[in-house]
Amino acid sequence: MRFSTLLKKPAEWMRSPGPQSDIVMTSRIRLARNLVGHPFPGWARKEDRAVVMEEIRPSLENLSEMKDSFSEEMTKLTALEKQVLVERHLISREHAAKGPGCGTVMNRSQTISVMVNEEDHLRMQAIRPGLQLMSAYRSLDQIDSALEQELPYAFDHQYGYLTACPTNLGTGMRASAMLHLPGLVLSEQINQTIQGANKIGLAVRGLYGEGTEALANLFQISNQNTLGTDEKEIIEHLDRVINQMIENEKNARMKILEDKPTMMQDQIGRAYAVLKYAHIITSKEALNYLSMIRLGCDLGFVPEEERETITVLLTEIQPAHLQISAKRKLSPEERDILRADIIRTSLNGLTPPDFSTILTERDDDDE
Secondary structure, three states: OOHHHHHHOOOHHHHOOOOOOOOEEEEEEEEEEOEOOOOOHHHOOHHHHHHHHHHHHHHHHOOHHHOOOEEEEHHHOOHHHHHHHHHOOOOOHHHHOOOOOOEEEEOOOOOEEEEEOOOOOEEEEEEEEOOOHHHHHHHHHHHHHHHHOOOOEOEEOOOEEOOOOHHHOEOOEEEEEEEEOHHHHHOOOHHHHHHHHHHOOEEEEEOOEOOOOOHHHEEEEEEOOOOOOOHHHHHHHHHHHHHHHHHHHHHHHHHHHHHOHHHHHHHHHHHHHHHHHOOOOOHHHHHHHHHHHHHHHHOOOOOHHHHHHHHHHHHHOOHHHHHHHHOOOOOHHHHHHHHHHHHHHHHHHOOOOOOHHHHHHHHHHHO
16 A cells, blocks of 8 residues: 555544544554564664564564555655654654664554554554544454464563563553543643542653643543553553543533533634634644534534544644645645645534524523
8 A cells, every 4th residue: 555545534543433532532552562582673773673674564464454554664754754654643753763674564544553663673553433442452462463473572471571661561552542631621620630640550641642742632641551460451440540531521511611601602612713714823723723623513512423524634734744735845834824724624514613502501590
């Protein structure tokens, strides 16, 4: 599959709703694996990485799940193409900076992607829409088991799967979910939520992982420890915490609607007006306004079926996607102009927010 084919359709998780998808955007499972007898990527020479690549890549491409896959060495991709893969959460920012002996393989629906010679020899991930951690794990576990039949994994009976970073020892698994939490942000409860998650061994990160900002009110919640705990326990723990966060977010939204309905109406209405008529808009501003429109879908002020348009836009207005679309490198100002144009076009068919339910409830309260 060519890179241009990969770009023709948004990833499946952008187009398909899942359980609790009004708050949980995606569930992701990542497995780290290394091969016996080869230095880990961080200590490997270019020649060492090339040998590992030659050993791993055919096994990946022959998997039934990877039929007609996109498979490429990082040196064969342009800087913009790499950044597009980062914006789609298919590779890490660190992998985008890798050179010879590094590569990536992913399926057509972009639900399974594998980085070769990132921090570990293999970094495999499965992405599902909504809260589907166990489903994502099962799909990736099948691939992992098939590869383990062909590749000599580095495994120790005391420490489990051996990884470059000690925090990944054991299962080598990171489970995470991307949550949309505008209610907790608007009600100023988000810091308390993050601190609570940290206290019980979970990490809370921004849109693109560690060290990134929580744009569009999106937060990644993931486990931090993998040693001494099996995969099912990790997933069940994370699942329980996420369900509590979902409940807290729903309560925060309802509380704002009850106590400050005009503020909620203003946030969503202002976002719609700016996105509908702006001719220049930055990435950060657009993401945050799109977050408010998505909230409007969740609360019934905008038809729910239009959520997909917003979800796709959250990715397709990112800088690299814009430049791939324009087929040339753009200045920051040119990107801001093109971004506004794409959003205006996409919102042409979007139903304006209808706040009549708020107004009706307020009139009933007055009586």
